[in-house]
Amino acid sequence: MKDPVNDNSKKQRKMTVNQVKVYSTVSIILIGVLLSGIVSLQTSESSLAHANGILIDFEKYDTTWFEYDLNVSHNPISLLDKCCKENNYEYTMEKGVVTEINGVSNNDTHSWGLWYVVKNSTSWSKSDSYDIDMRNYSIVAWAYRDSETTPTVAVDATGVSIYGYPQAMRIVTLSPVATETVGALKATGAIVGMDYYSNYPNSLNKARTEGRIATVGTYTDPSYELIMKQSPDIVIADSTQYNQVQVAKAIRDAGVNSVALYQGEDMDTIYDNTFIVGTAIGYEMTAKNIIAEDGLGAKAVASKVAFTDKKRVMVALSPDSAPYVAGNYTYVNDIINTISAENAFGSMKGWAHANTEMIAQKNADVIIIVTESYKATQAEWDYMYSHLPDAWKLTNAYANKEIYLVTGKAADLASRAAPRFPQLSELLAEIIHPDSFETEVPKYIGDEYRDYLTITKYLSYDN
Missing domain, CATH: 3.40.50.1980 (Nitrogenase molybdenum iron protein domain)
Incomplete structure (x- = not known):
């Protein structure tokens, strides 16, 4: 391949072809943002209330499921009794109120309550009484919670x-x-x-x-x-x-x-x-x-950078004059907030379209570009940096050359809200706070991203 700095037309053709590859990573996010509002309207009677039984939820993700035919018995107290007998749990009721299950007792902050998810919904509601017909809901749970916390997720995104x-x-x-x-x-x-x-x-x-x-x-x-x-x-x-x-x-x-x-x-x-x-x-x-x-x-990872000065960070999906950027309600924003940094576009919602004026106005100290339009090489980074739009050149990140390319398998990591996210946390922390780590991260990161990980390398989940 020719030096991209000396072959602009070829570079433009290559970027066009690579838009297909972008769809496999970052563009998936954008499609989801645009369509997520439609999804909640799609649950129909054929996709409701799959489960027959009752849930006991001791704390987040510590649950016991008891399967039972609700046409035989649909009373939550009766099923609590059956579930406890099945699992050798003891439970206590005082004055008609459940106060203890399997040694976990009500106290000043937490108590047992009866919760349910209404059909066509994904949200938990707390019942005012125990006199309910469980067949009317997608799922019912006895849950031990404080006044601010709802039970563990028990239905999928369509209410099943x-x-x-x-x-x-x-x-x-x-x-x-x-x-x-x-x-x-x-x-x-x-x-x-x-x-x-x-x-x-x-x-x-x-x-x-x-x-x-x-x-x-x-x-x-x-x-x-x-x-x-x-x-x-x-x-x-x-x-x-x-x-x-x-x-x-x-x-x-x-x-x-x-x-x-x-x-x-x-x-x-x-x-x-x-x-x-x-x-x-x-x-x-x-x-x-x-x-x-x-x-x-x-x-x-968060502890490693807990006492560092916060920097303003922009995560973009391209080096365009008006790119999509990570705003609030994205896992990238959540990660940024945990690693002693500030999301420059945290006031925007989701993966948002930032206009040209906003790039200079937000003035990020560090810019991270997640893209498949470039390879992880010095020549590619040099070309990208020299061809940035004028608005980008008004940022601290440009002045200090704190602009990073995340591409290849690293782009997959950065664009998927999946269990490997702690590795993305470490990678971003190393980029934003290099003085806190022994590993030096280059301005371009691709398939070799695991070489820069020490804290979370074991969380690859590759098998």
């Missing part, structure tokens, strides 16, 4: 319960996030189909090449026929894409289980999605372990 599914032996995933989450659970051996852009864990690429895993469409256009051809036990969809929600509904109508993941707005949502997949496919304990490991990894 995540409990009561049989062990999954054949799984189809419809997005890279879904595939990575199943991979983190070490259940890749059960994947029989996945979308075109799924490429992690690395072992899946070989399996696809050898024909052991089928491609069932793209992120925006999953094929119902190809999915059903794989005879799946369960399909993991992504609710940020309208077509996936519709396919998931059709799959349920055909008698095949499906769950839809939530949009990755923050780290808590990533934890919830991990729990959803783990519970639905029969890997609940593994999911809890991953959530704990990720929490420790993210905390360790």
